[in-house]
Amino acid sequence: MRAHAQLIFWAVLVAALALLPPVVGVLHEPFYVELVRRVMIFAIAAASLNLILGYGGLVSFGHAAYLGIGGYAVGILSFYGMNSGWLQWPVAIGASALVALAIGAVSIRASGMYFIMITLAFTQMLYYLGISIEEFGGDDGMRIKTRSQFSGLIDLADPVASYYLVLVLMFGTIYLVHRIARSRFGMVLRAAKSNEARSRAIGFSPYSYRLCAFTIAGALCGLAGALLANHTAYITPDFMHWTRSGEIMFMVILGGVASSAGPLLGALVLLVFETLLAGWTEHWQVILGPLLVLSVIFFRTGLAGIIPGAGDE
Amino acid sequence: MNDMLLEVRGLSKSFGALRACDGIDFDVREGETHAVIGPNGAGKTTFISQLSGDLRPDQGSIRFAGQDVTPLRAPARAKKGFARSFQITSIYREFTALDNVALAIQAHAGHSFRFWKPARSEPALRDPARQYLDGVGLGERANALAANLSHGEQRQLEVAMALATKPRLLLLDEPVAGMGTEESQRMVTLLDSLKGRQTMILVEHDMDAVFSLADRISVLVYGRIIATGAPLDIRANTEVRQAYLGEDS
Amino acid sequence: MPPLTLVFEQLLNGVQFGVMLFLMAAGLTLVFGIMNFVNLAHGSFYMIGAYLTLAAVQWSGNYIAGVVLGLAGTLLVGMLVEVVALRTLYARDHLDHVLATFGLILFFNELVAIIWGRTLLDFPRPEWLRGHVEIFAGSRYPFYRAVVILVGLAVGAGLWYVVTRTRLGMLIRAGASNRTMIAALGVNVRLLYTVVFGFGCALAGLAGLMAGPIYAVLPGMGEMILIQVFVVIVIGGLGSIRGAFVGALLVGIVDTLGRAFLRPLLATMISPTAADSAGPALASMLIYLLMALVLAVRPEGLFPSRGR
Numbered sequence: 001m002r003a004h005a006q007l008i009f010w011a012v013l014v015a016a017l018a019l020l021p022p023v024v025g026v027l028h029e030p031f032y033v034e035l036v037r038r039v040m041i042f043a044i045a046a047a048s049l050n051l052i053l054g055y056g057g058l059v060s061f062g063h064a065a066y067l068g069i070g071g072y073a074v075g076i077l078s079f080y081g082m083n084s085g086w087l088q089w090p091v092a093i094g095a096s097a098l099v100a101l102a103i104g105a106v107s108i109r110a111s112g113m114y115f116i117m118i119t120l121a122f123t124q125m126l127y128y129l130g131i132s133i134e135e136f137g138g139d140d141g142m143r144i145k146t147r148s149q150f151s152g153l154i155d156l157a158d159p160v161a162s163y164y165l166v167l168v169l170m171f172g173t174i175y176l177v178h179r180i181a182r183s184r185f186g187m188v189l190r191a192a193k194s195n196e197a198r199s200r201a202i203g204f205s206p207y208s209y210r211l212c213a214f215t216i217a218g219a220l221c222g223l224a225g226a227l228l229a230n231h232t233a234y235i236t237p238d239f240m241h242w243t244r245s246g247e248i249m250f251m252v253i254l255g256g257v258a259s260s261a262g263p264l265l266g267a268l269v270l271l272v273f274e275t276l277l278a279g280w281t282e283h284w285q286v287i288l289g290p291l292l293v294l295s296v297i298f299f300r301t302g303l304a305g306i307i308p309g310a311g312d313e
Numbered sequence: 314m315n316d317m318l319l320e321v322r323g324l325s326k327s328f329g330a331l332r333a334c335d336g337i338d339f340d341v342r343e344g345e346t347h348a349v350i351g352p353n354g355a356g357k358t359t360f361i362s363q364l365s366g367d368l369r370p371d372q373g374s375i376r377f378a379g380q381d382v383t384p385l386r387a388p389a390r391a392k393k394g395f396a397r398s399f400q401i402t403s404i405y406r407e408f409t410a411l412d413n414v415a416l417a418i419q420a421h422a423g424h425s426f427r428f429w430k431p432a433r434s435e436p437a438l439r440d441p442a443r444q445y446l447d448g449v450g451l452g453e454r455a456n457a458l459a460a461n462l463s464h465g466e467q468r469q470l471e472v473a474m475a476l477a478t479k480p481r482l483l484l485l486d487e488p489v490a491g492m493g494t495e496e497s498q499r500m501v502t503l504l505d506s507l508k509g510r511q512t513m514i515l516v517e518h519d520m521d522a523v524f525s526l527a528d529r530i531s532v533l534v535y536g537r538i539i540a541t542g543a544p545l546d547i548r549a550n551t552e553v554r555q556a557y558l559g560e561d562s
Numbered sequence: 563m564p565p566l567t568l569v570f571e572q573l574l575n576g577v578q579f580g581v582m583l584f585l586m587a588a589g590l591t592l593v594f595g596i597m598n599f600v601n602l603a604h605g606s607f608y609m610i611g612a613y614l615t616l617a618a619v620q621w622s623g624n625y626i627a628g629v630v631l632g633l634a635g636t637l638l639v640g641m642l643v644e645v646v647a648l649r650t651l652y653a654r655d656h657l658d659h660v661l662a663t664f665g666l667i668l669f670f671n672e673l674v675a676i677i678w679g680r681t682l683l684d685f686p687r688p689e690w691l692r693g694h695v696e697i698f699a700g701s702r703y704p705f706y707r708a709v710v711i712l713v714g715l716a717v718g719a720g721l722w723y724v725v726t727r728t729r730l731g732m733l734i735r736a737g738a739s740n741r742t743m744i745a746a747l748g749v750n751v752r753l754l755y756t757v758v759f760g761f762g763c764a765l766a767g768l769a770g771l772m773a774g775p776i777y778a779v780l781p782g783m784g785e786m787i788l789i790q791v792f793v794v795i796v797i798g799g800l801g802s803i804r805g806a807f808v809g810a811l812l813v814g815i816v817d818t819l820g821r822a823f824l825r826p827l828l829a830t831m832i833s834p835t836a837a838d839s840a841g842p843a844l845a846s847m848l849i850y851l852l853m854a855l856v857l858a859v860r861p862e863g864l865f866p867s868r869g870r
Binding site: 053059061106107109110112113114116117118120121122124125128129131132133134135242243246249250253283284285286288289290291292293296297300 | 594600647650651656657658660661662664665666667668669670671672673675676785789792793795796800839842843845846847850851853854857858861862
């Protein structure tokens with residue numbers, strides 16, 4: 001019964017997202033393709049954060065760092081005339097993984113409140129670094145003249161083509177995180193979140209597993225960064241702004257921690273809601289802020305917990 | 314000559330001015346059940362936490378199977394063959410009973426950097442886990458969430474997890490604490506069935522349990538071991554009676 | 563080599579920045595130490611302190627009256643926020659604290675933008691706080707900044723006295739470890755928490771109102787300093803007033819000296835153009851690198867508080 005509901009949920013989700021471009025094409029509303037593509041890119045970022053936050057219990061308040069690193073990898077290589085996506089994207093993923101490894105190595109030894117502050121501080125360091133390097137536009141950022149080239153296989157300047165690429169990559173990421181969370185590795189990660197003392201007593205050292213998860217999450221978010229840079233054709237330090245980290249975190253919580261569908265649902269609701277509010281008033285954050293506070297106080301189940309078939313297990 | 318599995322020499326630990334452990338010498342023979350008793354605040358939990366590697370001693374050494382394990386932390390000692398239960402039950406509450414034991418088996422089945430195959434469908438982890446659950450009498454409750462088990466069942470689960478790591482030495486920190494008579498009797502029967510096959514250190518307040526299970530007893534008072542001997546000798550020891558048993562029984 | 567008087571002046575600037583970081587860090591660490599609550603919106607009260615004081619000074623025409631009103635206002639806003647939104651969250655985990663106070667930041671930043679606009683405001687220092695003082699022969703230092711240093715040190719000393727020597731301080735230190743015990747002493751724990759939270763906010767407000775004439779007054783000003791305050795707390799050790807003090811001075815001085823002298827220093831070693839681009843980048847990263855270094859050596863910070 002449960003599995004049946006899950007199957008329907010995911011089938012509806014995939015079909016709705018896949019059919020969106022032709023439908024809005026008929027309605028002449030290309031804006032929605034743009035919006036949902038953005039939603040799906042952030043769903044990748046949120047899914048990667050969910051691996052460490054939801055399953056691993058690591059409250060990283062610096063996940064936007066990898067969005068920035070992935071984005072700048074594309075931007076900087078393009079700045080020097082290297083437009084091949086075959087080069088740019090692996091560099092984006094690899095560089096993000098390396099930085100995550102370094103930040104994780106220092107911060108994972110700390111716990112709780114410390115971990116939150118340290119991840120936030122390191123991300124802010126990267127933000128200031130982005131601002132202070134004038135070659136790449138400093139504060140203003142820089143335009144990406146040519147989007148990533150994939151030997152003519154796909155044209156990322158075509159909004160619909162890039163939409164479908166993002167769609168495939170997003171479901172791929174969600175599935176990957178889903179598999180990892182249920183593997184031996186994922187079980188160790190979740191067990192350490194549940195009871196660290198017990199894990200140590202039966203012989204697991206949580207540190208190395210957490211660091212590995214942190215690095216994987218950074219790498220996946222680096223991919224989201226590369227996609228986002230291609231989406232906006234522009235890269236600024238704002239990719240790494242700490243409010244961005246907070247937003248990604250909220251997507252995970254709003255969607256439902258440690259659920260496969262949660263990050264997508266959270267990204268969808270938060271970004272669509274932000275877009276609606278912003279269309280209504282310039283001061284939308286004055287409304288969003290209190291709503292976030294209320295959702296923390298009263299709505300901790302997350303969307304995945306209330307939509308039939310969206311939950312796990 | 315060396316049938317000693319565990320040899321502790323001069324173990325000391327202070328918290329500020331309080332000397333919780335003060336030069337403890339302690340041995341466990343292969344196969345024996347060695348109980349540690351003592352009044353509240355005698356340093357029993359501090360002692361066992363140093364044995365398991367959760368606390369670092371200030372001084373002294375711990376040798377295990379002829380090897381110095383003093384510098385090793387808890388996970389490394391677990392790999393060497395230590396297993397423990399905690400004074401306050403420590404299990405994975407959000408997981409099923411079967412998951413709990415399967416995790417304990419996984420911890421001793423090579424590294425866990427395996428990212429793809431679902432762990433819950435691996436017979437190599439699940440089948441033995443079921444056997445250990447059966448072994449402690451929890452076979453029926455395999456798919457219950459650990460948080461939903463009764464207190465006594467959770468204690469049994471903790472023992473099953475410890476056994477699933479195939480330990481050479483089992484550290485039990487007050488295994489019958491907080492249990493009703495019936496539950497506590499079931500636990501004593503369980504531990505009794507392990508006796509002889511499994512080397513155990515038993516820290517316990519319940520004197521009935523201690524005297525029915527232990528081969529040897531050490532009495533810990535104010536961070537020092539004041540006597541070690543067979544249950545009958547300990548009963549007869551006047552110093553022990555004054556320090557401890559006299560007040561209690 | 564820069565002249566010694568310039569180094570001295572920058573050193574004092576570092577102390578002045580450090581003192582303000584300390585006021586922020588003290589409030590944050592106090593609230594964390596006692597309620598085990600993570601207040602990400604602490605920077606908002608820094609901002610609120612600056613804006614309320616500026617408005618009160620303009621309204622009353624008197625600087626001192628403005629400061630008193632601004633501090634009282636920040637205290638009240640802090641207590642109100644605690645009662646309305648945050649009190650229910652003490653029993654939750656740190657993740658919920660962070661998320662809820664993140665929402666508060668968005669709210670306050672936007673609210674300030676609605677009332678006062680998004681542009682930078684000018685916060686004039688009063689006539690009697692202008693001018694310079696001569697610290698020693700040939701070294702003149704802005705009087706206002708010197709006053710900031712003195713006020714910060716005085717508040718620090720007062721805080722130390724309250725926490726270590728008074729009944730209130732005893733309650734505060736006991737509250738962290740034993741909530742039920744102080745409740746049994748007949749103290750209203752809820753009220754104590756509200757007061758402590760408001761007091762921490764007022765400290766942040768004090769830092770903000772003193773920062774007004776030196777740095778920019780604009781929405782979001784609180785978060786720029788807040789993240790540096792986090793660095794202070796990580797370096798100093800969470801929950802320790804002493805650690806906050808040492809960490810704040812360290813971060814203040816390192817950051818200020820780095821920004822002032824790193825570029826000329828690099829220029830003597832590498833080409834001036836390279837130094838021009840590497841200098842500011844490195845200077846902005848300096849305190850974070852310092853944090854990483856401290857963490858590598860002492861993961862609990864320089865002055866870890868007991869039992870946490």
